[in-house]
Amino acid sequence: MSGKTLDEAKAELKAEGMSSGEIDxxxxxxxxxxNKPSNTLLMEKSTPETVGALIALYEHRTFVQGIIWDVxxxxxxxxxxxxxxxxxxxxxxxxxxxEGDEAIDSSTASLIQIYRSHHGA
Numbered sequence: 001m002s003g004k005t006l007d008e009a010k011a012e013l014k015a016e017g018m019s020s021g022e023i024d025x026x027x028x029x030x031x032x033x034x035n036k037p038s039n040t041l042l043m044e045k046s047t048p049e050t051v052g053a054l055i056a057l058y059e060h061r062t063f064v065q066g067i068i069w070d071v072x073x074x075x076x077x078x079x080x081x082x083x084x085x086x087x088x089x090x091x092x093x094x095x096x097x098x099e100g101d102e103a104i105d106s107s108t109a110s111l112i113q114i115y116r117s118h119h120g121a
Contacts, residue, residue, distance in 0.1 A: 002105055003085075006031050009030035010023050012030070042114070042115070
């Protein structure tokens with residue numbers, strides 16, 4: 001993912017109608033450098049076992065990485081930023097958006113293409 005600069009975060013908050021003081025307080029929490037490693041797991045079928053395994057995997061990974069890197073893995077600002085960055089992905093996966101894949105990084109675009117090729121989207 002491309003991430004979000006301080007200027008982009010400030011512009012987003014300004015568009016939401018926040019005051020200058022609120023923007024200065026919140027904007028630093030919405031900045032992310034982008035181009036960070038991520039995991040993508042694809043499976044043929046979603047079953048209770050595969051979903052349970054995924055949940056356990058991500059809970060463990062999140063906790064262990066936080067300990068190793070000495071970061072707060074359950075930082076609410078980071079969670080909210082991840083939600084914002086992923087908003088358009090579902091529409092791209094299902095082909096329900098007119099927005100082209102050029103608006104996202106090449107890694108994400110490639111993963112979306114793989115998903116589409118396996119799911120007929």
